[in-house]
Amino acid sequence: MTLDAKIPSGPIEQAWAQACFDMKLVNPANKRKHSLIVVGSGLAGGAAAASLGELGYKVKCFCFQDSPRRAHSIAAQGGINAAKNYPNDGESVFRLFYDTVKGGDFRAREANVYRLAQISGKIIDQCVAQGVPFAREYGGSLTNRSFGGAQVSRTFYARGQTGQQLLLGAYQALERQIHAGSVTMIPRTEMLDLIVVDGKARGIVARNVISGKLSVHIADAVILATGGYSNVYYLSTNAKGSNTTAIWRAYKRGALFANPCFTQIHPTCIPVSGDYQSKLTLMSESLRNDGRIWVPKKKGDTRLPNEIPEEERDYYLERRYPSFGNLVPRDVASRNAKAICDEGGGVGKSGLGVYLDFSEAIGRLGEKTVRERYGNLFEMYQRITDENPYKTAMRIYPAVHYTMGGLWVDYQLQSTIPGLFVLGEANFSDHGANRLGASALMQGLSDGYFIIPYTVGNYLATNKFAKVDESRAEVTEAVASVQQKTDKLLSIKGKRTVDSFHRELGKITWDYCGMARTAEGLEGAIGKIRALREEYWQNVTVPGSGDDLNESLEKAGRVADFFELAELMCIDARDRNESCGGHFREEYQTPEGEAQRDDEHYSYVAAWGYRGDGAPPELTKEPLEFNYVHPSQRSYK
Amino acid sequence: MKLTLKIWRQKNPNEKGAFVRYPVDDVDPEMSILECLDVLNETLILRGEVPVAFEHDCREGICGSCGFMINGVAHGPERATTACQLTMRHFKDGDEVVMEPWRAKAFPLVKDLVVNRRAFDHIIEAGGYVSVSTGQAPDGNTILVGKEIADQSMDAAACIGCGACVAACPNASAALFTGAKITHLGTLPQGEPERERRALSMVAQMNAETFGNCTNIGECTGACPKEIPLEVIATMNRDYVCASFSRREDLPTPVLPVATGA
Numbered sequence: 018m019t020l021d022a023k024i025p026s027g028p029i030e031q032a033w034a035q036a037c038f039d040m041k042l043v044n045p046a047n048k049r050k051h052s053l054i055v056v057g058s059g060l061a062g063g064a065a066a067a068s069l070g071e072l073g074y075k076v077k078c079f080c081f082q083d084s085p086r087r088a089h090s091i092a093a094q095g096g097i098n099a100a101k102n103y104p105n106d107g108e109s110v111f112r113l114f115y116d117t118v119k120g121g122d123f124r125a126r127e128a129n130v131y132r133l134a135q136i137s138g139k140i141i142d143q144c145v146a147q148g149v150p151f152a153r154e155y156g157g158s159l160t161n162r163s164f165g166g167a168q169v170s171r172t173f174y175a176r177g178q179t180g181q182q183l184l185l186g187a188y189q190a191l192e193r194q195i196h197a198g199s200v201t202m203i204p205r206t207e208m209l210d211l212i213v214v215d216g217k218a219r220g221i222v223a224r225n226v227i228s229g230k231l232s233v234h235i236a237d238a239v240i241l242a243t244g245g246y247s248n249v250y251y252l253s254t255n256a257k258g259s260n261t262t263a264i265w266r267a268y269k270r271g272a273l274f275a276n277p278c279f280t281q282i283h284p285t286c287i288p289v290s291g292d293y294q295s296k297l298t299l300m301s302e303s304l305r306n307d308g309r310i311w312v313p314k315k316k317g318d319t320r321l322p323n324e325i326p327e328e329e330r331d332y333y334l335e336r337r338y339p340s341f342g343n344l345v346p347r348d349v350a351s352r353n354a355k356a357i358c359d360e361g362g363g364v365g366k367s368g369l370g371v372y373l374d375f376s377e378a379i380g381r382l383g384e385k386t387v388r389e390r391y392g393n394l395f396e397m398y399q400r401i402t403d404e405n406p407y408k409t410a411m412r413i414y415p416a417v418h419y420t421m422g423g424l425w426v427d428y429q430l431q432s433t434i435p436g437l438f439v440l441g442e443a444n445f446s447d448h449g450a451n452r453l454g455a456s457a458l459m460q461g462l463s464d465g466y467f468i469i470p471y472t473v474g475n476y477l478a479t480n481k482f483a484k485v486d487e488s489r490a491e492v493t494e495a496v497a498s499v500q501q502k503t504d505k506l507l508s509i510k511g512k513r514t515v516d517s518f519h520r521e522l523g524k525i526t527w528d529y530c531g532m533a534r535t536a537e538g539l540e541g542a543i544g545k546i547r548a549l550r551e552e553y554w555q556n557v558t559v560p561g562s563g564d565d566l567n568e569s570l571e572k573a574g575r576v577a578d579f580f581e582l583a584e585l586m587c588i589d590a591r592d593r594n595e596s597c598g599g600h601f602r603e604e605y606q607t608p609e610g611e612a613q614r615d616d617e618h619y620s621y622v623a624a625w626g627y628r629g630d631g632a633p634p635e636l637t638k639e640p641l642e643f644n645y646v647h648p649s650q651r652s653y654k
Numbered sequence: 655m656k657l658t659l660k661i662w663r664q665k666n667p668n669e670k671g672a673f674v675r676y677p678v679d680d681v682d683p684e685m686s687i688l689e690c691l692d693v694l695n696e697t698l699i700l701r702g703e704v705p706v707a708f709e710h711d712c713r714e715g716i717c718g719s720c721g722f723m724i725n726g727v728a729h730g731p732e733r734a735t736t737a738c739q740l741t742m743r744h745f746k747d748g749d750e751v752v753m754e755p756w757r758a759k760a761f762p763l764v765k766d767l768v769v770n771r772r773a774f775d776h777i778i779e780a781g782g783y784v785s786v787s788t789g790q791a792p793d794g795n796t797i798l799v800g801k802e803i804a805d806q807s808m809d810a811a812a813c814i815g816c817g818a819c820v821a822a823c824p825n826a827s828a829a830l831f832t833g834a835k836i837t838h839l840g841t842l843p844q845g846e847p848e849r850e851r852r853a854l855s856m857v858a859q860m861n862a863e864t865f866g867n868c869t870n871i872g873e874c875t876g877a878c879p880k881e882i883p884l885e886v887i888a889t890m891n892r893d894y895v896c897a898s899f900s901r902r903e904d905l906p907t908p909v910l911p912v913a914t915g916a
Contacts, residue, residue: 068788083709084775086815087717103795139791146791148784148844150799150808157798175808181716182811189783196779196909204772227764256711290684295692296713397715400732400739466788514699516692560699565666566707566765569699 020273020624020639023427024128029645033132036428037471041478048073051477052236054221056208056263058085060180060458061441062242063187064465070194072470077234078191078200079223081207081258081571086188089244089256090461093180094301094394096164096172097144097458099137104161108169110134115646116167117456120346121421121449122598122614123648124276124622126641128428129446133456136463141173143466147186151175163344164303164454172455177301177393183458187465206232207571208263209502210495211239211270211437212485218267218437219485222495224503226571229564231499233492237482238436238473241267242465245420245442247280249579249586250531251523253417254286254299260575261582264424264443272432273624273637275425275445277582278590281452281599282532283418284350287401288370297416298401300373300394302454305343305350307378307387308411310334312362312371322364322372322410333357341653348451348599348612349653351415355532356610358414365412372410379407415532419457421448421599422589425624425639429472430464433624436480438473440464445622450598503563506573511556515572518553519579522546526583530590535603539591543584550580585625585634592636595619607650616648655681655747659694661706662754667763673752683743687730687751688713688720690742707766713738715879718814721821722767723754728818728877736816736879756817758826760863760913771817773863773912774831780908781855782835784844797843810837812880822877825866830874832860833886836893850897855906857894862908 025032025039043051051074055066058080066078080088102108113134118125141159145151151173152160164172175182194200205226212220212235220235246261247253268274285305287298311330318325333353335342343350354371357363364370379387384407388395395406404411423445424432430446432439441461448456485492529535529542553576561567596605596612597619605613622639656679664671678694685693688710695705711719715736722737724730730740745751753767761769799807811834819830836853839845845852868887875884 064788071787082711082717082719083771084815086775086778087711087719089712089717092712092714092716101794138793139789141794142791143786143788145794145797146784146786146844148807148839148842150804150811150838150842151794153799153801153804155801157800158795175811178716178812181814182808185811189778190786190788192775192779193783193785202775204775254714256717257713258711291682293682293685293689293693295686295689298714396734397739400715400735401741403741403743470788512700514696516696558699560702561704566768568707569705 018626018637020425020637021427022126022639023429024126025428029128029131032128033135040471040475043474043478045073049075051075052077053238053240053473054234054236055079055240055242056221057088057242057244057443058188058191059088059090059242059244059441060184060187060461061465063088063184063191064462065240065242065440065469066200067187067190067194068466068470069473070197070199073199076200077203077236079203079206079208081205081226083204085191085202085204086185088184089259090184090458091181092256093458094177094299095303096162096174096179096455097140097183098164098171098455099141099173099459100134100171101138101141103159104170106169108171112169113137113171117447117453118449118646119651120451120453122451122612122651123449123616123620123643124279124597124641125447125449127643127645133447133460133463136467137459139467140459140462144183144186147190149175149182149186162303163306167453177391180458183462209266209499209574211267212492212495213270213434214485214489214491217435220492222499224499227566229567231496233487233496235485235487237477238438240438240440240469240473241424241443242440243443245423246582247417247420249523249583250417250527251519252289252294252297254283254297257296260578262575262578264439265578265582267424267432267434267437269627270434271627272434272437273425273626274422274585275622275624276422276589277586277625278530278593278600279421279450279598280417281347281419281421282351282415284347284354284415285373285413286416287398288365288367288412288414298397299416299418300398300411300413302347304373304391304394307382307390308343308373308375309377310343310371310373312357312364316361322374338653345653346451346453352532352601354415370412370414373413374410375406376410417531419452421445421450421452425622429475430468431472431476436476438469440469450600502574502577503570506557506559506570506577507563509555509557509559511558513556513558515557515559515569515576518549518557519572519576521549522576522580522583525549526586530583530587533601533603534590536591539587543587546580546584546587553577553580588634589623589625593619593623614650620648655683655742655745657681657745658750659690660750660752661766663706663766664763666765681742683741685742686713686738687724687740687742688738707768709768710738715739716814718816721816721818722756723821725752728756728821729879734879734881756821758820758865760826760828760865761817761820762913770912771815773828773865774815774817776863776909776912777828777832777856777859778835780859780906781848781852782839784839785848799842803841807838807841810834810841810882810886813882814880816879818877818879819874820865822873823866824871824873825869827868827874828860828863828865829868829887829890830878830882832856833890834882837886837889840889840893849893850901853890853893854897854901857890858906859908863911864913
């Protein structure tokens with residue numbers, strides 16, 4: 018199989034405009050004759066459903082939560098990047114593009130990233146017009162701040178709740194379309210399979226989580242915007258419900274899964290406190306703008322942070338990376354924290370933590386300014402840890418946060434199954450091997466508001482859609498396979514809970530396919546995952562029945578998919594014999610301990626295809642070309 | 655710590671519910687009350703019993719999924735804290751902790767601690783937005799918004815739609831929720847053109863959903879995990895009254911409310 022990314026030829030600056038012009042349009046009067054399914058209601062899905070509804074398509078939007086406003090985009094704290102150059106500090110579309118390609122460690126597609134940078138400004142405009150209360154200067158203009166890994170101030174924000182405010186903007190636009198009758202919202206409903214007819218995505222099988230009833234939904238195209246799969250690690254900053262099921266079922270129906278091992282570990286989370294821990298809480302990395310990261314020079318120093326004098330502290334990021342200091346990209350910050358703790362230099366009960374200290378910032382700016390910038394984050398920290406960050410240094414540790422990998426899509430955001438489009442974190446496209454801070458919101462909204470309305474139209478205008486009868490074999494087979502899986506999970510009645518398996522799977526994945534990986538470790542992990550998966554299907558217990566609200570059953574289905582995904586992640590990580598971005602293979606590092614890329618052999622997107630249970634997946638490579646940003650060793654020194 | 659959890663169990667809206675007491679040993683003061691329920695549920699599952707259903711998702715206090723009455727207080731005893739961020743250090747060894755679902759006619763019970771809050775979506779659907787389609791926006795900085803105005807708007811926009819205000823109100827009024835959206839949008843220049851229509855439509859929908867009337871008690875703001883100020887209700891009332899005079903002719907028709915089974 019060869020992959021055609023459908024990147025327009027010609028100069029990158031004109032690529033998107035050219036692509037838009039080349040796309041076929043759907044006559045306004047014909048739009049209402051086309052039905053579309055959007056799965057997920059976060060920034061990408063909510064924005065897509067609203068925008069497609071505005072255009073006049075007949076849209077059905079699904080989410081598993083009780084309301085589209087709950088989607089996990091809501092939890093993004095820090096901000097959203099845009100190449101506006103309002104602060105007059107040297108920002109440009111090209112610089113945002115350059116930084117994102119470089120930040121992604123040269124494993125992203127140039128044309129996609131350039132388009133993202135081009136669209137970024139329009140996103141801010143759209144959100145402002147919707148009434149998103151972005152932070153403002155006294156004169157009334159929009160405020161910017163600098164954010165992890167950037168040397169310009171290009172990040173727009175709404176206190177520490179940027180994701181919430183952007184999501185509510187999209188949600189409100191969506192509700193407006195629901196009111197107008199163009200979008201039908203179907204909440205509390207989880208997609209459990211994709212229906213492919215004559216090689217095209219034509220619908221989904223979904224389960225209502227309250228009644229347990231399965232339903233079939235047929236449409237002309239299916240758009241997945243179902244987020245990332247960080248919960249494969251059990252402990253992550255994702256919401257408890259975030260899962261891989263929708264994209265995994267699509268993978269098993271023929272969509273290729275790209276770069277599954279590219280996962281991002283966020284450097285500033287609250288450390289784990291005990292075995293009962295159900296999730297990790299992220300503290301916005303904007304904290305690194307003013308907070309200084311350090312550990313005591315003396316290992317095992319039990320003094321309180323305030324009692325440790327300046328000269329006995331190791332500000333290790335400032336020491337190792339003098340020009341970026343505490344603002345190095347996420348992967349670098351996380352890896353350094355892990356290395357320090359692995360050497361025994363960590364702080365806190367578990368030794369898995371480093372200090373993030375605001376005493377210098379409070380001295381310089383005053384407590385009032387610090388409170389204005391980070392007040393809600395400090396409150397959240399205090400609520401969870403019972404420690405006051407105005408008085409004592411915070412403790413932080415890295416946690417899984419985002420998955421750059423996802424379903425492979427071309428420039429049109431279409432997967433390898435025609436008619437199946439994938440947006441936001443669920444696709445692989447824009448962040449390469451490492452996402453920069455404040456870029457996820459940008460990508461989700463770019464995909465949803467400004468790309469899919471064009472590309473899905475082109476698909477609809479250039480294809481014919483025969484009516485799909487629900488009695489067709491492809492439909493009944495999909496429904497039957499979902500039903501069979503549900504029945505099977507309920508019938509095992511073993512001795513271990515779903516969560517206990519999930520925790521164990523998460524630990525394996527974190528230990529061997531987390532912040533640092535080795536070929537040997539990954540090999541072992543694959544065996545461990547297979548063995549645990551086998552036990553799962555023999556020994557899991559799911560209480561209750563399939564015909565009412567049964568969270569254990571929902572989780573059981575998701576964990577079953579996480580098992581298969583975890584194996585693919587390890588296979589991908591083992592196959593990539595280099596270090597890049599969030600993928601750090603211990604065998605491949607520079608003498609200074611930095612990630613050592615191998616552009617000669619690994620400058621490609623690894624897209625994996627499903628070939629049946631038990632059969633090894635098939636690797637197809639999409640070579641990456643860099644015509645504008647020349648690959649170099651990333652250096653933040 | 656050892657605690658007793660006294661939890662409202664109800665299989666579905668049609669069957670009768672009752673409180674059931676569950677002793678939980680080894681409660682760690684650092685765990686959240688939802689993690690405490692996780693621990694209980696793991697035990698129940700292994701005993702072959704049906705675990706307690708409760709709503710949750712982000713577990714960092716922003717998605718608005720979680721929430722139930724804890725010892726008679728929405729989201730429990732801590733100020734400005736959702737249930738998912740309420741740690742057990744606020745309880746003492748030997749305490750009995752009572753948990754029951756939000757009680758309001760407009761929030762029909764689904765199961766155990768889970769209720770149906772679709773009525774909130776209906777209120778937003780009625781007009782909680784600025785009618786601007788994708789692509790119509792001018793450059794962000796052409797709309798100047800003074801910092802104080804932006805901050806005021808943001809204070810109201812912080813609402814997470816959890817429903818604690820309704821649960822805390824003796825009248826089960828949704829005035830704080832509705833007022834928060836009306837204030838968020840109406841305070842900003844972007845929301846000005848639709849200000850009156852918005853207030854009329856949203857209030858009409860709120861009333862249709864069978865939420866109770868606001869009698870200025872203030873329990874809502876006390877229970878609100880985001881501390882939405884009571885002033886938003888005054889703003890709503892002002893906008894509504896003004897609009898009722900000037901736009902009497904176009905009173906909106908609400909969509910079918912949740913409590914009627916729609």
